[in-house]
Amino acid sequence: MRKLEELEKSDKPFFLAVGLSKPHLPFVAPTKYWDMYPEASIAMPEIREMPGNSGKYTMRLAGELGNYYGMPSRYEDIDDETTLILRRAYYACVSYADAQVGYLLDQLDKLGLRENTIVVLWGDHGYKLGDYGNWCKWSNMDIDTRIPLIFSVPGGRKGEVVDIPVEALDIYPTLTALCGMEEPSHLEGKSLIPILNNPEHRAESKEYAFTIWPQNRWNYDKTIMGYAVKDGRFNYVEWVKLNTGEVLEKELYDHQSDPGETRNVIDEEEYQEVIATLSAKTEERKAATDHDHGFKSLR
Template identity: 25%
Template sequence: MKKIPLLFLSISLFLGHAATAAEPEKPNIMFIFADDLTYEGIRAFGYTDIDTPNLDKLVSRGTTFTHAYNMGSWSPAVCMPSRAMLNTGRYVWSAKGALKTLEKERDRGVMWSQLMSKAGYRTYMTGKWHVAVDAESVFDVAAHVRGGMPEQTPEGYNRPKDGEPDIWSPYDKKFGGFWEGGTHWSEVLRDDALGFIDDAAKQEKPFFMYLAFNAPHDPHQAPKEYIDMYPEERIELPKSFLAEYPYGEDIGAGRKLRDERLAPWPRTEHSVKVNRAEYYALITHMDAQIGHILDALEASGKADNTVIFFSADHGLSCGHHGLLGKQNSFDNSTRVPFMMVGPGIPAGKSISQPIYYQDLMATSLALAGAEKPDHVDFQDLMPIIRGEKETKLEAVYGAYVDFQRSVTKDGWKLILYPNIKKALLFDLKSDPLEMNDMAGNPEQESRMKALFSALQKLQKENGDELDLTETYSSLAL
């Protein structure tokens, strides 16, 4: 055997060690996920009189994408397709196909948590999963994996009615829901997260935490002290308030839809204000639990090398346009908060370029030093944050079953209701609450045709099989 000179061996070992030492340490990834949280629901954004001190801190400490969207849904349970897109990395109709073979997806190891595991991360999950494969099979550690929503009771619907006593209470534990098991589910998630952080502090591997609150999905239950923070006189009625949305029955958001049955028809100022107050209280209670989680992360010594993502699966109407749910194409339902905090991420920065919130999956893979697999449709946001490029989204695509389609481009939104051959057009810059439909304005004809063409292009790119050409022949170029 040929002997290696001792000096050469020593130099080689030193250089090898130096190269290893120079490799950047992989950041930990903490994803905090809300359910049904509209983009308006954080005080720092200036839309709503709501108390969210800990989410406000994330806004000030990191970068916010102000126009983050969910692409849509093939189901009235919008959260399920949203989470399928997030965890498979695929756009909406491709994700629907992947969902049918999700067991194979799991076996192939291509789901988000599995890709993070391959990149060297220890993975944790707690809270709402709602993806058709066991969370325990794709995370290293999983606790209190929840289904779609806390169970609602009959008393929680069609309320409150003006002039009648309200027998349902958001803080009475006898109504179950978030109180099922004795401890509020948001507090259970907090405790799980604190346990994860304690365990992660003892591990050599970086961590990936998927902390998925069921809040603020209904039933909007919170401890009494949080409910008391929002007396009815504090709550402002949405400027887009209507007694009932005129097209609700035609677009899959009518009186039979579970979400829409929470308040009586016609909507009254009182019923909407009470529903909004309870929604705000649940958000503020969730915010308090997030504060405990962030404090624990800081105390663990891991905060300086942890990237925190915060977002939600979709928004919620909660009184806008006479609607309560998320099965519509208005921004209050399709647009969500999106913040990033951590090393290499500018503080106090706001980016208005449109993104899909599911882009955080590809972004986390890039931060982990993992190559983005071919099946992942969503984009890495770090080049946008660094100012190296703009978003690849020329237009934002939106879909809800076959009842609705939308496209948002250059500050304008076209919404289509194919069942009734209805088209709506909104100038989002001057009319962000989408209250002034301009589709009947002859001066907007060319704009509507251009937006329709953009939508058809997106339909083709996304494998959307709904043919709108004949229904909207007047818009076809």
């Protein structure tokens, strides 16, 4: 907020990136936010079992939670009492972070900057709070890869909700276009201006969103990479041995009949044409991905 006061005094355009660490672990927030969620209002997760027909790589154990005092070790289940406390604390952290966003937006109003400032709010991943009997992130399922993504553009449409698949990669080209800047040639994302201007927009070609999540990323020769492609209805996942290209497992979830992703329908005959299409899109993504990443030399 103090930085905004400094920037307001300059006649130059500014870019301000603000990182909010909550609701990341540890789930600690001021008491007032904890009190917003009475104990009786907290429920256990609706889906507590792994998806039917899930495989070895569908999810990994949530080791991150076990790093904190009082938490069970990696291979132990979390009891219901602890689950409810963790869920309540997570909600408190979300409201705490939300309040910080409010302070920043109020400051933009106070300084008279709101009418010519683009605001983008997003998170880096979703989260499991006992859902599927699992915790934290570590999967290519919708609950882990779906993120909040909100644009506020001066003079733009307000209160619109869009269900077209997009990616965090699209933020950069969208901002360069909104600011009238030349887009660098290396960007992988696409400008979302057509959608921002017309939420009913449908591109000439079908839209897809991709996610990539590795298992055993510290040991490149043993890394199993999970590639997922989503088209608005389906979430298709391939788990690939990175150093050989061997496909070890596949998953397909149909959000039309199963929005909670409770059943992997990869073996069902009616979906084989869809699987072929999404598999081809996955191959395109794998071919376009640079796997010469830093983890290869870390250990």
